[in-house]
């Protein structure tokens with residue numbers, strides 16, 4: 535397990551992070567080991583105990599640390615926006631994306647099948663090919679495959695972001711401009727290799743990837759293959775048993791990057807709406 539040997543990442547300790555939706559400056563500590571991560575570092579069990587339950591060592595945190603950390607993590611995650619404009623020249627430091635993917639791979643999964651493969655695409659030719667495939671499918675969607683209402687919901691966003699006037703082809707520059715695409719592949723269930731709760735498991739792993747990227751100041755966008763699954767799989771050279779679940783461009787926002795405007799009220803649903811007690 536690499537967790538305790540991570541190089542420092544994120545904004546250095548004490549340095550102000552980006553500004554949140556509420557205008558607060560968020561301070562992000564340098565990643566480092568602390569008592570809790572050290573103690574909780576997952577170790578594989580020694581041989582000889584297969585099929586048994588073994589002791590799990592859990593080190594609880596003091597209540598004030600729990601509150602402080604949960605608040606800090608909320609503030610960090612609340613800064614996340616889907617980014618569609620990337621700086622193609624700013625590369626991801628070595629080892630960072632790999633660790634974020636390993637973090638995603640710590641996700642729970644039905645029967646611990648871990649039905650995922652994270653394919654990292656850095657080749658410009660492959661990114662261009664994937665972009666062309668998805669743009670072509672998107673054009674078909676706009677031409678009528680998807681409900682008019684859905685198109686109505688996203689069209690405004692897309693037009694505003696990529697300068698596509700109504701009737702023009704949709705452009706998805708983020709698929710070729712981000713320094714890396716992470717194609718999250720979901721393993722299909724077969725009689726010889728059954729997968730249980732594949733969608734749920736890969737969805738959770740993808741969420742953990744998004745959180746891990748946010749934790750190190752990397753930007754991403756959740757985008758779907760839009761029906762170009764089989765063609766993208768061929769570009770990636772992956773087996774038929776893998777389905778493209780999402781295609782995540784990853785990198786740093788470009789200097790002029792914009793995101794769709796949201797008022798404070800629109801940005802996130804209130805706690806009252808999100809959480810109820812029963």
Ligand SMILES: Cc1cc2nc3c(=O)[nH]c(=O)nc-3n(C[C@H](O)[C@H](O)[C@H](O)COP(=O)(O)O)c2cc1C
Nearest residue numbers: 614615616617618691755756757758780793794801
């Ligand atoms: C499953 C899923 C699919 C999405 N597909 C697209 C997409 O194809 N294109 C796009 O521009 N945004 C896509 N998004 C991003 C959403 O539009 C975005 O998350 C939402 O508007 C909220 O904005 P935020 O992420 O900035 O908070 C997708 C998000 C999810 C979760």
